[in-house]
Amino acid sequence: MSPSAPSCELCSTPGGEVLWQSARCRVVRVDDADYPGFCRVIWNRHVREMTDLAADERQELMVVVFAVESVVRALFSPDKINLASLGNMTPHVHWHIIPRWQTDKHFPLPIWGMPQRCAKGVSLAISNQEMINALKEALATTEMEEK
Numbered sequence: 538m539s540p541s542a543p544s545c546e547l548c549s550t551p552g553g554e555v556l557w558q559s560a561r562c563r564v565v566r567v568d569d570a571d572y573p574g575f576c577r578v579i580w581n582r583h584v585r586e587m588t589d590l591a592a593d594e595r596q597e598l599m600v601v602v603f604a605v606e607s608v609v610r611a612l613f614s615p616d617k618i619n620l621a622s623l624g625n626m627t628p629h630v631h632w633h634i635i636p637r638w639q640t641d642k643h644f645p646l647p648i649w650g651m652p653q654r655c656a657k658g659v660s661l662a663i664s665n666q667e668m669i670n671a672l673k674e675a676l677a678t679t680e681m682e683e684k
């Protein structure tokens with residue numbers, strides 16, 4: 538693995554509000570008013586591709602991604618969930634879990650596409666604590682150790 542460069546943003550900052558973390562990965566909430574509930578699952582060390590992870594590491598990462606998806610669906614009732622792993626800009630493999638609504642700013646395009654309309658302001662006041670509690674519960678049945 539490449540050493541953690543001091544300039545790496547995801548080594549020096551959490552990259553969002555941390556909702557849950559294990560020794561190997563973390564769930565952060567992205568602060569984006571257009572997409573409440575938008576989360577990322579970030580692998581803590583520098584790994585570029587999913588196939589660079591050992592089998593048990595892939596398993597852990599996807600269990601967490603699916604737990605986040607379940608929690609976001611339950612709390613935000615979006616019309617669709619977008620799962621995306623791009624990672625062109627950072628050496629940390631990570632997944633975006635993005636709740637989508639037919640009235641959101643980019644629907645039906647990816648959120649990185651051209652805006653389609655003024656955001657209708659999906660205003661869902663779900664607190665970080667509500668998300669933390671739901672995630673704890675979703676991951677409690679797994680063998681994963683919360684850090």
Ligand SMILES: [Zn+2]
Nearest residue numbers: 541545547548
């Ligand atoms: Zn880093």
